[in-house]
Each structure stands twice: as structure tokens, then as C-alpha cells.
Amino acid sequence: MLPFDFDYYRPKNLQEAVELYRHLRQSGRQPMYISGATELITLGRIDLVFTDAVIDIKDIPECREIGFDGDYLVLGSALTLTAIEEANLFPLLTKTSSEIADHTARGKITLGGNICGQIFYREAVLPFLLADSQAVIIGPEGVKVHYIDELFQKTLQLGNGEFLVQLATDKRHVDVPFISIKRRQQWETGYPLITAAALKIGGEIRVAISGLCPFPFRSNQMEAAINRDGLSVENRVSAALTVLPEPILNDIEGSADYRLFVLQNLLNDILAELDGINS
The missing domain is CATH 3.30.465.10 (Uridine Diphospho-n-acetylenolpyruvylglucosamine Reductase; domain 3)
Known part of the structure; x- marks a missing residue:
């Protein structure tokens, strides 16, 4: 159960949803759009989310x-x-x-x-x-x-x-060569340590990362290093690791050093999978 009460609205179209939000705000309420409500339930139970008016958009x-x-x-x-x-x-x-x-x-x-x-x-x-x-x-x-x-x-x-x-x-x-790899520290469906996804478009490998930093990202600098001609895979991966955004997470799921080690292996796997593929 959530530790607060809220009114529930289920608009049938986009304009109705926007007007509901505007009206509720003008009335001093704290409305929230939802569709699946999983995060509202999860975080609301531990007082990290609050709303007194839910606008469910799933029927739009x-x-x-x-x-x-x-x-x-x-x-x-x-x-x-x-x-x-x-x-x-x-x-x-x-x-x-x-x-x-x-x-x-x-x-x-x-x-x-x-x-x-x-x-x-x-x-x-x-x-x-x-x-x-x-x-x-x-x-x-x-x-x-x-x-x-x-x-x-x-x-x-x-x-x-x-x-x-x-x-x-x-x-x-949507149908170009790809790879997606998730590494977990603990169990089959536990929170991930790092997820790496990659596409190869126009001969260039694109990489996006979740779980390394406190936000998902795609880095142009990182991709430039990975796609650099004339360097070994080892040197390309090493160069990519020098241009990562910060901060690197250091928490109960894994230390910063361990996350960097996992990412290094993931980048090697991505290059092994996509490097020789034409796109």
C-alpha cells in the first residue's frame, strides 16, 4: 500500500491529458503522468515519490x-x-x-x-x-x-x-547488425551492473552504456576511439576508457574499478562481434 491517497484520472486523448494536468496544477495539486505505475508503487512506498493526482495515459x-x-x-x-x-x-x-x-x-x-x-x-x-x-x-x-x-x-x-x-x-x-550485453553482479534478474548496446551503421560502431554512470549515455568521443583506424583492438578499447563521462558509480553493486574492468571486457566483446561485419 502507498502511504498517501490520490485521485485517479484516465484521459482518452492527448489534449484531455494535458488539460487535466494544467487544471490540477492551477488547483494547487501535484499531478503525475503514469502508464504502468510500477515506479510510483515502488518508490512511493519508500517516500521517494509523491502525488495527489494520477493521470494514466495508457488509454490514449x-x-x-x-x-x-x-x-x-x-x-x-x-x-x-x-x-x-x-x-x-x-x-x-x-x-x-x-x-x-x-x-x-x-x-x-x-x-x-x-x-x-x-x-x-x-x-x-x-x-x-x-x-x-x-x-x-x-x-x-x-x-x-x-x-x-x-x-x-x-x-x-x-x-x-x-x-x-x-x-x-x-x-x-532497426535491422542493422547489433549486440546487447547485460552483466549482473548477483542473480539472474537482479539489478544490472552494466548494460552495453551497440549498432553498426555505415561502417561505424555506435555504443551506448547503462549502469557505469548514474545515467545512460552515448559518447561521440568514445565511439571515435573505438572506430579509430590503424590501432589494435586493445588500444582502441584503452583509448575509449580514457574519455568516459563521470562520475563512475561506486556502490554495493560494484566498485568503480570493477565496473571499468567489466566495461573493458564488454567493449572487447562488442568489437569481436561487430568489427568485421559490413553494414
């Missing part, structure tokens, strides 16, 4: 869209990770999402909930960062579309009253 058609629209794969933010896995329209996303939490939890966790969540892993964003996907958001100023690398800076930068509606990915990028 645009937030449940799944499929190709012209040149883009469109995925709604209210899709569960299980639905994404079963459709398997973006293999890297399927592989990455299929290793988040356990099977039961994935039936409730949504794409938008994972990407916008407070728990810092947010692994579902990695494939979209790699594929130069676009994020569709809506708020008081209407619908906006941003490349996700512009909008996702450690977290998804949403304004007051805004929420993520969809992610659109160029269909040329």
Missing part, C-alpha cells in the same frame, strides 16, 4: 501505437516491454528490453516509464540513442518532436506538464 491511442508508418517505426510510450518483445520490430530494443527486470514486471513496465523513470538504469533508451530516434512529446505548448540525443541529457528533459507520447526510428536503422 497515440501512446499505444506500434508499427511502421512510412519510413519510421513508431512505438508508443505506454507499450509494455512485453508487447515490444513479442512484436520484435526493433531487434536491438527487443534484446535490451527483454533483460530488464523479470518477465512478470516487464508485463507492467512501459517503454516511457522506463525511459522517464527515476531509477537510473533506464536501459530502454539505449537503442534509441544509437539509432538517432526522434521523441514525440506533448505539453501546454502542443506537440514537439526532438531527436532523442537532444532531449535526453542524463534524463529525458521534459518541461512542466509535458509527457513522452512516442518514439520514431528510421526503419533503415
Whole structure:
């Protein structure tokens, strides 16, 4: 049970959701958008999240869209990770999402909930960062579309009253060579230590990481080192490790030094898998 009460709203369209949020805020309330509610329940129980008005967006058609629209794969933010896995329209996303939490939890966790969540892993964003996907958001100023690398800076930068509606990915990028590897310190479905995802597009390997820092990231400097011509794999990996963002996590799951050791091995595995593949 949550230690606070809240009113529950279930709008049927985008505009109704935005207007509800605006009205509740003007009334002095603290509204929150949800779709799967897993994080509200988990963090609310330990007083890390509070709301007195929940706006559930799962009935909004645009937030449940799944499929190709012209040149883009469109995925709604209210899709569960299980639905994404079963459709398997973006293999890297399927592989990455299929290793988040356990099977039961994935039936409730949504794409938008994972990407916008407070728990810092947010692994579902990695494939979209790699594929130069676009994020569709809506708020008081209407619908906006941003490349996700512009909008996702450690977290998804949403304004007051805004929420993520969809992610659109160029269909040329959904079937390219990929690899996704998750390393855990303890048990089969425990919190991950590090997740590394990679795509090879236009002959270049792209890499995105979760669990090394207190935020997921894709680093241009790191990729430049990994793709440097004329160097051995060992030297390319060593160069990539010198340009990582900071801070490196040092917690109960693993020390900073251990995380760097794991990442070094992951980068070696990624290069062994993708280096010789044409794309």
C-alpha cells in the first residue's frame, strides 16, 4: 500500500491529458503522468515519490501505437516491454528490453516509464540513442518532436506538464547488425551492473552504456576511439576508457574499478562481434 491517497484520472486523448494536468496544477495539486505505475508503487512506498493526482495515459491511442508508418517505426510510450518483445520490430530494443527486470514486471513496465523513470538504469533508451530516434512529446505548448540525443541529457528533459507520447526510428536503422550485453553482479534478474548496446551503421560502431554512470549515455568521443583506424583492438578499447563521462558509480553493486574492468571486457566483446561485419 502507498502511504498517501490520490485521485485517479484516465484521459482518452492527448489534449484531455494535458488539460487535466494544467487544471490540477492551477488547483494547487501535484499531478503525475503514469502508464504502468510500477515506479510510483515502488518508490512511493519508500517516500521517494509523491502525488495527489494520477493521470494514466495508457488509454490514449497515440501512446499505444506500434508499427511502421512510412519510413519510421513508431512505438508508443505506454507499450509494455512485453508487447515490444513479442512484436520484435526493433531487434536491438527487443534484446535490451527483454533483460530488464523479470518477465512478470516487464508485463507492467512501459517503454516511457522506463525511459522517464527515476531509477537510473533506464536501459530502454539505449537503442534509441544509437539509432538517432526522434521523441514525440506533448505539453501546454502542443506537440514537439526532438531527436532523442537532444532531449535526453542524463534524463529525458521534459518541461512542466509535458509527457513522452512516442518514439520514431528510421526503419533503415532497426535491422542493422547489433549486440546487447547485460552483466549482473548477483542473480539472474537482479539489478544490472552494466548494460552495453551497440549498432553498426555505415561502417561505424555506435555504443551506448547503462549502469557505469548514474545515467545512460552515448559518447561521440568514445565511439571515435573505438572506430579509430590503424590501432589494435586493445588500444582502441584503452583509448575509449580514457574519455568516459563521470562520475563512475561506486556502490554495493560494484566498485568503480570493477565496473571499468567489466566495461573493458564488454567493449572487447562488442568489437569481436561487430568489427568485421559490413553494414
